[in-house]
Amino acid sequence: MAPVAAVVGALSRPAPSASRPSTSSRRAQQIRCVATGPARSAAAHQAAAPAPSAPAPSVAATRRVPRSIEEVDNGAILGFAAELSEDHPGFYDAAYKQRRVDICNLARGHRIGEPIPRIEYLPEEVTTWGLVLGQLEALFPQHACKEFLHSLSLFDFRQDEVPQLEDLSRVLQRHTGFRIRPVAGLLHPRDFLNGLAFRTFHSTQYMRHASKPNYTPEPDVVHELIGHVPMLADPAFADLVHAIGVASLGADEQQLKHLVKLYWYTVEFGVVLEGGQPKAFGAGILSSYGELQHMAAGQAELLPLDVFSPLPRISYKDGYQPRYFVLQSFEEGAAQLKAYCRSMVHNIPDDVRAAVQLPLP
Template sequence: MGIATSGLNLAQGSLKVAAPFLIEQDWAAYTPEQHAIWAELVSRRMPQLRQHACREYLDGFEQIGLREDRLPDLKAVSARLAPRTGWQSTPVSGFLPPDAFFEMLAARMFPTTTWLRSRDSMEYTPEPDIFHDVFGHVPMHAHPVFGNFLQHYGKICAGLMSDPIALERMGRLFWFTVEFGLIRQDGEIKVYGSGLISSHGECTRVLAGGCEVKDFNLDTVLDQEFNTGAMQPVLYAVESFDQIYEATKMAESRVR
């Protein structure tokens, strides 16, 4: 057993609330058709992302060894990710309750579903699948500052479980960064949020000017309501990932 693998096992063993939701990914059970669906999903997104995704996402995609032609083996992904930032892509049985989700983030374990959408649902699934979770989220976890931000976010939210109003406001911060975040790089708007990375329709709409893009402001974001079932009318662009890490540190006192 290597040092990285041993560390992953120790981290998983420290979970209490989330432990019942942990599963093993049966990578060998994926069918040729499922690998073909993954390949088609990736091939649809990469031309746009190579031009419009942030540098950190594209670097992370290569660093964690994602393949365009087959579904990811989460153990292999974590083995490459953990030495870089301490994060791992941890298979779970499905949607997690908030306390389990935040506990995993605080432990640098990203809850990752192992099922893949069918060909009938290529454009959209109401629940996250492995394409959204891994393709959309995990490459960003190879970036140290983003990884620190996400862990700190989990720690804060884990301590707010008795305060639903504060949790709701923190949820807006997650939505407008991790899920639908934009960043300015090289004089252009680039995408990094998983909801944009994994959705061709929504990303195309945003890049074409179909929503208002505002400068990121913590207080504005914490007050900005959103509808998970609708296209976003307004999104926020940061100048750097240090900005959202520092904003998250300040958010703990702002939401209480």
């Protein structure tokens, strides 16, 4: 299973230089397919949901469920911290690797309630940030969803300054109650999703290597801040993400795998229809110049999302996404996701339900 936070494998690739063929007829056909996708009854949905065939034992009886964000482990790093693979752009750059070690150590030392350490970004890191932001800002008006465009204005991103997590966290808390917690690398998927249940988003602070500003094999500060943070300031989207997090508290391993895929195909690579046209709301699209162009060019398959049905294998090292799952609207998508998530919360202990503002059964 691909870890939840490995949401950016091949996350930001340069757009292919070859001219793109016209895809208007293909796009129209695809969107009609999305708009008229087969409807299924709630009973059929429940039958298809990845759930145990027999009543599940109490979650509390099989593993400890966190009662607060303080009990969510942000130290179970699976990779992409300071230990880089040989194919990483920064593998042979000793100064870059030491820089990541230093930044990761700040995240490891952070405690809930303390201000998030401020990073003094190097000139080449600021240049990388500004280059990517400038490219994306030219594409957002036409290809990003309206919720993203509205929320983006709350943060006043500038090309000459990398934002600080503490400042952005305060904005999120005012608008949706979400906050940011620094993390040293790729978290275990259960820990990452558990954090969302307590309206906490775990974010890296290190920058991708300057030699490839349009590419990162792992979540970095560009992906986190441009892709995720603005959408988390939208109340409807924040509630949707929170619902996935709450469901993870009661999920068994099979259900968790399905939640990871739901997160991938919505929060990371989600598309929503606006006036019949697909618009990006997933962070893996919104933070990638190449992926955003790929989505807009109609070169990927568009499919209606059925949250109760099995989803394809996650592809995060095979280039651009071959398919996107499309929501008719955020309202419809949130309703579907919450219906599925409710199937996993019946055995969450009452004190945990209270902590995540989930009504008692």
